[in-house]
Amino acid sequence: MIITFIGGGNMATAMIGGMLAQGFSGNEIHVVEPDAAKRQALTQQYGIGTSAPSEALPASTAILFAVKPQQFKAVTAEVLPQLGNALVISIAAGIRIDTLSKFLAGHQRIIRVMPNTPALVQAGISGVFANESVTAEDRALTQRILASIGEQVWVEDEAQIDGITAISGSGPAYIFYFMEALQAAARAQGFAPDVAHQLAYQTFAGAVKLALSSEDDAGTLQQKVTSKGGTTERAIKALETSQVRSTIIAAASAAAARSRELGEELGRDIEP
Ligand SMILES: NC(=O)C1=CN([C@@H]2O[C@H](COP(=O)(O)OP(=O)(O)OC[C@H]3O[C@@H](n4cnc5c(N)ncnc54)[C@H](O)[C@@H]3O)[C@@H](O)[C@H]2O)C=CC1
Numbered sequence: 001m002i003i004t005f006i007g008g009g010n011m012a013t014a015m016i017g018g019m020l021a022q023g024f025s026g027n028e029i030h031v032v033e034p035d036a037a038k039r040q041a042l043t044q045q046y047g048i049g050t051s052a053p054s055e056a057l058p059a060s061t062a063i064l065f066a067v068k069p070q071q072f073k074a075v076t077a078e079v080l081p082q083l084g085n086a087l088v089i090s091i092a093a094g095i096r097i098d099t100l101s102k103f104l105a106g107h108q109r110i111i112r113v114m115p116n117t118p119a120l121v122q123a124g125i126s127g128v129f130a131n132e133s134v135t136a137e138d139r140a141l142t143q144r145i146l147a148s149i150g151e152q153v154w155v156e157d158e159a160q161i162d163g164i165t166a167i168s169g170s171g172p173a174y175i176f177y178f179m180e181a182l183q184a185a186a187r188a189q190g191f192a193p194d195v196a197h198q199l200a201y202q203t204f205a206g207a208v209k210l211a212l213s214s215e216d217d218a219g220t221l222q223q224k225v226t227s228k229g230g231t232t233e234r235a236i237k238a239l240e241t242s243q244v245r246s247t248i249i250a251a252a253s254a255a256a257a258r259s260r261e262l263g264e265e266l267g268r269d270i271e272p
């Protein structure tokens, strides 16, 4: 069995790192990537086969598209002559299965996945939608790939992938944004960069570990930190005054809207 990644960028690398750590072998994974430096890094770090887009693909059980949505039209045209009846898995934001199928001359065996970068440390979560043309084996292979990089949520309605993209696909960036801001706050309190980093990161790690192991929900845990008339209360009030909570909800909504918009843009891009 060979799973061929088309595109060896950030998300592909995260998935490959997780897959190799969880039982896939190097000779089951191949990457097509135009950037020679990235090809070399993938081979050196993971011992997997790589090739440039102009070269022949290995006979592949599944072809996993991991290029930017804007690159899809050109990339699918390159891959199409060698696609055969392989299972196609796409991780691209926004691109709907019907659009992908049209780019691939009516190919039907397609599964859409929205992973996230914590896949690299097997702590990812992926949303998955499969159309009716995929086989039980296709689903099982996809489940195995995704199980190797974290958790998975299968949806019955493809439109829900836009919501998953907005929450868990883009979500790590929101968390890193908050971590960076907390670090900046520590710097503003006069701490050296290394101490600011330690304070912010360990606070995140500790809070997440507590939340995952606690029977209390996040709201209750927040209240348990917040003493009446104390320091946290003052900070939460400042967050509420700046409408941070509703801004987070609006930010995710903007991401979902962009996912739908990408779908529309790419859908219009198909030759009549
Ligand atoms: N980065 C993330 O957190 C997530 C990304 N995604 C999706 O994954 C896809 C890839 O995103 P990233 O990895 O972040 O982008 P990236 O830019 O890091 O990777 C894309 C790779 O495709 C390569 N490429 C360009 N032309 C090619 C061709 N003709 N043949 C083969 N490879 C080619 C590029 O050189 C690059 O290495 C996107 O569609 C994105 O929506 C999905 C979930 C999360």
Ligand SMILES: O=C(O)[C@@H]1CCC=N1
Binding pocket: 093, 165, 169, 170
């Ligand atoms: O920003 C993006 O478009 C991709 C999809 C989800 C995370 N990164």
